[in-house]
Amino acid sequence: MNATRLMIIETSCIIRTGLATLIREEFNIEVSEHSSQKDLEGVIEAIKPHLILVNYELYQKHKDLLDQSKIELVFLSTNTNQTDASINYQATSKSAIFAPIEKAISHLKTEKEEDEILSKREKLILKHIALGLSNKEIANKLFISVHTVTTHRKNITNKLDIKSVAGLTVYAILNKIVAITDIT
Amino acid sequence: MVINQEMKMAEVVHLNYTLIPTLHRFGIKLGFGDKSVAEICKEQGINVDFFIELVNAFSNKDYQPSQKIETLEINPLVDYLKKTHRFYLDEKVIEIQEMIEQLRKTEKKDQKYVDLILNFFNGYKNELVEHIEREERVVFPYVYTLNKVLAQQKIAEEDRHIIENYSMEVFEEEHDDISVKLKDLKNIMIKYLICPENSSLYYNIIKELFQLEEDINYHTRIEDKVLIPRVIFIEERIQKLL
Numbered sequence: 001m002n003a004t005r006l007m008i009i010e011t012s013c014i015i016r017t018g019l020a021t022l023i024r025e026e027f028n029i030e031v032s033e034h035s036s037q038k039d040l041e042g043v044i045e046a047i048k049p050h051l052i053l054v055n056y057e058l059y060q061k062h063k064d065l066l067d068q069s070k071i072e073l074v075f076l077s078t079n080t081n082q083t084d085a086s087i088n089y090q091a092t093s094k095s096a097i098f099a100p101i102e103k104a105i106s107h108l109k110t111e112k113e114e115d116e117i118l119s120k121r122e123k124l125i126l127k128h129i130a131l132g133l134s135n136k137e138i139a140n141k142l143f144i145s146v147h148t149v150t151t152h153r154k155n156i157t158n159k160l161d162i163k164s165v166a167g168l169t170v171y172a173i174l175n176k177i178v179a180i181t182d183i184t
Numbered sequence: 185m186v187i188n189q190e191m192k193m194a195e196v197v198h199l200n201y202t203l204i205p206t207l208h209r210f211g212i213k214l215g216f217g218d219k220s221v222a223e224i225c226k227e228q229g230i231n232v233d234f235f236i237e238l239v240n241a242f243s244n245k246d247y248q249p250s251q252k253i254e255t256l257e258i259n260p261l262v263d264y265l266k267k268t269h270r271f272y273l274d275e276k277v278i279e280i281q282e283m284i285e286q287l288r289k290t291e292k293k294d295q296k297y298v299d300l301i302l303n304f305f306n307g308y309k310n311e312l313v314e315h316i317e318r319e320e321r322v323v324f325p326y327v328y329t330l331n332k333v334l335a336q337q338k339i340a341e342e343d344r345h346i347i348e349n350y351s352m353e354v355f356e357e358e359h360d361d362i363s364v365k366l367k368d369l370k371n372i373m374i375k376y377l378i379c380p381e382n383s384s385l386y387y388n389i390i391k392e393l394f395q396l397e398e399d400i401n402y403h404t405r406i407e408d409k410v411l412i413p414r415v416i417f418i419e420e421r422i423q424k425l426l
Contacts, residue, residue: 161375166307167368170300174376180296 004029004105007049009058010076011035015089019053019076019097026098027105041065050108053087053101072104117159123177125152129165130172131182187239189222189232196221200243202398209267210235234260241410242402249409254417258331261411262324268403269316276396277309283389290382297377301369308365315362319407326350327411330418339425347422352415359407366397 006029010016013035020031032047034040040062044052049071056077059066066073075086085104091097118126128138135153139146162168172178187196193216197203204214211228225232233252241247284305288298329346333339339347370393379386 161371162368164365164368166304166365167372170304170368170372171376173300174297174372180300 004051004108005047005049006031006051006053006101007034007044007047008032009034009040009052009054011055011058015076022094022097023101026094027101029105044069044071051101051104056086072108074100074104118156122152122156122159125149126156126168126172127177129153129156130169130178132165185243187221187236187243189220189225189236191221192216192218193221193224194218196239202395203239203242205271205399206239206242209264209271231257231260237410238264238406241406245405247405247409249413253410253414256410256414258327258414258418261414262327265403265407265411266320266324269320272396272400272403273313273316276392276399277312280389280392280396281305281309283385283392287380287382287385287389290385291380294378294380298380301373301377304365304369304372308369311365312362315360318358322350323355327415330415330422333422333425334418337425344426347426352412352419356408356412359404362404363397363400366393366400369393370397 004027006023006027008016008019008031010019010033016033016035020033023029023031032049034043044065051072051074052066053074053076054066056075056079059073059075073085076089077086078089085100087097087100124142125138128141133141135146135149139149142149156168157163160168160171162171169178169183173180173183185199187199193207193212197207197214207214210230212224212230216224219227221235222232225235234256237249237252237256241249281302284298284302288295288302291298326346329343333343333347370390373386373390373393
C-alpha cells in the first residue's frame with residue numbers, strides 16, 4: 001500500500017508551512033502544500049491525496065469539487081462548532097491540531113483495509129452472486145465470459161474463506177454490498 | 185494412540201474426552217470405575233471389536249480399518265449411525281439454534297445481524313436434515329436388505345429390485361460434504377461479525393459449531409471408512425447369488 005498523502009489548502013503561508021512541518025514531524029505521511037485555488041482540480045488529480053486539510057472559506061468556494069472528490073476532509077476554521085473534523089486557527093496546543101488529523105487518518109486506514117479484501121470488480125460480482133444470479137447470468141449482465149466470472153468467484157471464495165452462496169450473501173449484507181431488502 | 189480392549193474405559197476418556205457423547209450413544213454411562221473397555225462392552229451387550237473400531241476411527245483422522253471390518257456386524261453399525269443422526273437433529277442442532285435465539289434476545293443493537301446468523305444456521309439445518317433423510321430412506325434400507333439376503337442366501341423379487349437400483353458406488357459419489365456451510369458460518373462469526381455484547385454466549389456458540397463440525401467429520405469418516413468398505417464386501421458376495 002502507498003503511503004498516506006495529505007494535502008493542505010490554505011492561503012496563509014505561515015499557517016500552511018507551520019502545519020506541514022508539524023504534521024511531517026508527528027505522522028509518517030506525505031504532505032503537500034497548496035496556497036492558491038488555481039487549477040485545484042488538476043492538482044488534486046495529480047497528487048491524489050487521501051486527506052485534505054482545507055481552509056473553511058476556501059472549502060465553501062470549492063464545495064462541489066471537494067465533496068465530489070470523496071476525499072476525507074479536515075477543516076481549518078475559527079469556528080470549531082462547524083464540524084468535529086476541524087482544527088481551530090486559535091488552537092493553543094499541538095494535541096488540538098493532531099487529534100482531528102489522527103482521527104481522520106485512522107478512519108482512512110480502516111476504510112482502506114476493508115477495501116483491500118475485495119477489489120471493486122470482485123465486489124460487483126459478489127453483489128450479483130448475493131442477488132442469486134448464476135455464473136452465466138452474471139457473465140451476460142457484465143459482458144464478460146463465464147470463465148472470468150468463475151475465476152473471480154474462486155478468488156472471492158479464497159480471499160474470504162467462504163464457499164457457500166448463503167455464506168457469501170451474509171458477507172455481502174454485513175459489508176453493505178447488498179441490502180437485506182434486495183435479497184429474495 | 186490406538187485404543188484396545190484391555191484399556192480402562194476411564195483412560196479412554198482421559199485420552200479423548202470428546203468421546204463422551206459417542207459413549208452415550210452406545211448407552212455407556214460415566215462412573216465406570218476401573219472397568220476395562222472389554223468388561224463394559226460385555227455389560228452393555230456391545231460387540232467389543234465393533235466398539236474398538238469406532239472409537240479408533242473417532243480419535244484418528246488417518247484411521248485405516250483393520251481386517252476385522254469384514255466380520256463386523258452390520259445392524260449394530262447402522263443402528264449406531266442412526267443414533268448419531270438423532271443426536272444431531274434432536275439435540276445438537278436444537279441446542280445451537282436455541283443459543284442463537286437466546287443471543288438474539290439479549291442483543292438490542294444489532295439484532296438484524298443475529299437474524300442473519302440464525303437464518304444461515306437454519307439453512308444449514310435444512311441441508312443436514314435432507315442429507316440424513318436420504319441416508320435413512322435410501323442407503324440404510326439398502327444395507328439392511330443386502331444383509332438379510334446374505335443371511336437367507338436367496339433373493340426375493342422385491343429385494344432384487346432394491347439391490348439392483350442402488351450401490352455403495354452411488355453412495356460414495358453422492359455422499360457430499362455437509363461441512364461447507366458450517367465452516368462458512370464459523371468464519372463469518374470469527375472474521376466478519378463484530379462480537380455482540382453477550383460475548384460469552386457468542387463464544388459458546390462458536391465452540392459448539394467447532395464441536396459439531398468435528399463430530400460430523402467423524403461421523404462421515406465412519407460412513408466412508410467403515411460402512412462403505414463393509415457393505416462393498418457384502419455386495420461382492422451378493423453378486424455371486426444374483
